Amino acid sequence: MRILITGFEPFGNDTENASWEAVSRLPEQISLADAQLVIERRLLPVEFGRGPAMLGQAIESIAPDAVICVGEAGGRCDITPEMRAQNSARASIADNSGHIATGEKLDCGPHTLHSRLPNGHIVEALVAGGYPASLSDDAGQYVCNAVFRSSLTQFAGPAGFIHVPALRSSGVASVGRETDANMPHEPKTDRHNLDFDDLAQALEIACRVVAQHLR
Numbered sequence: 001m002r003i004l005i006t007g008f009e010p011f012g013n014d015t016e017n018a019s020w021e022a023v024s025r026l027p028e029q030i031s032l033a034d035a036q037l038v039i040e041r042r043l044l045p046v047e048f049g050r051g052p053a054m055l056g057q058a059i060e061s062i063a064p065d066a067v068i069c070v071g072e073a074g075g076r077c078d079i080t081p082e083m084r085a086q087n088s089a090r091a092s093i094a095d096n097s098g099h100i101a102t103g104e105k106l107d108c109g110p111h112t113l114h115s116r117l118p119n120g121h122i123v124e125a126l127v128a129g130g131y132p133a134s135l136s137d138d139a140g141q142y143v144c145n146a147v148f149r150s151s152l153t154q155f156a157g158p159a160g161f162i163h164v165p166a167l168r169s170s171g172v173a174s175v176g177r178e179t180d181a182n183m184p185h186e187p188k189t190d191r192h193n194l195d196f197d198d199l200a201q202a203l204e205i206a207c208r209v210v211a212q213h214l215r
Contacts, residue, residue, distance in 0.1 A: 001214055002038040003207050004064035006055060008071055008143070011046035011096050012175030018072040018167040022199035030207060037211045040064060046143050047097040048089055052150030059155050066158040066210050067151045068117065070203065071144035073163040074176025079126055079202050080136035081119035082161040084112045085149035090141040091178055101141070106149050113152045117160030118213045122206045131202045132194075136163060142178035158210060164199045 007020030023041050030037040042058045044051045059067065073080065087109060089101035119135055126133035139145040139161060148161035166176035 001035060001211055002040060002062065002064045003066045003068060003210060004040045004042065004058055004062050005068045005203065005207065006042045006044050006058070006070060006147070008044050008046050008051075009096070012093060014168070014173055014175050016168055017046075018164050018173075018196065018199060019070040021167070021196040022164055022203055023070055025196060025200035026203060026207070030204060030211075032208070032211060037207060039207060044147060045096055047095045048099055048101055048143055048146050049097065051143050051147045052154075055147055055150050056154045064155075064157075065214055066117075067155050067160075068203075068206065068210065069147050069151050069161045071147070071161065071163055072166040072173070072176045074166040074173050074178075076163060077132060077165055079131055079133045079165070079199070080163045081117060081122050081133075081206075082115060082139040082148060082163060083119060083135055083137045084114050085139060085145055085152060085161070086141060087111045087113075087149065088141050089146055093175070093178065095143055106146055107153060109153065113149055115160035116152065116158045118158075118209060119160065121213070122162075122209045125205050125209050126202055129202070129205055131198070131205075133202070139163070140178055158213060162203070162206060164202075165194060167194060167196060167199065169196075
């Protein structure tokens with residue numbers, strides 16, 4: 001089995017993005033009881049245009065069995081699988097191409113598309129493993145949501161999105177709050193003592209759950 005899992009490059013004035021720091025630490029293969037799970041990792045740009053386009057190219061070239069897209073959320077302390085993707089692009093800051101979305105539609109489809117990952121089982125497995133996790137019903141309207149929606153429109157199999165806390169090697173994130181517009185302006189500092197390796201291990205658990213779902 002083969003899972004495509006993506007993370008994002010840094011954006012704004014930050015030099016790290018917790019999603020890619022976690023994804024890049026995943027092993028290339030995960031041993032299952034009776035099979036090998038191949039993990040295909042890809043870095044996506046934080047751009048409304050190129051992010052979904054590069055995801056589509058990766059799906060076409062890899063032909064995965066499942067797609068998991070990962071982004072960072074500056075207003076959250078939990079690892080949060082997203083339940084739905086909105087047909088809207090809106091942002092308080094420019095993406096990395098300089099574009100500022102103002103509420104335009106992403107495609108001609110319905111307003112809401114639902115994740116096709118076993119999100120409930122992912123959360124259960126993460127909590128059982130000692131990781132803070134909960135379901136989210138709002139992926140925001142920034143590039144994370146655009147890529148999430150693109151995973152659902154460009155791939156017919158299990159696909160979805162997971163937000164991780166916007167951790168940094170030192171200090172706190174200055175960006176990442178676009179996912180949580182109603183959160184306080186100050187970045188979250190209570191991260192349950194998680195680090196990038198913890199996030200990678202949590203994503204490995206999510207991959208194992210998805211593989212079990214596929215089987």
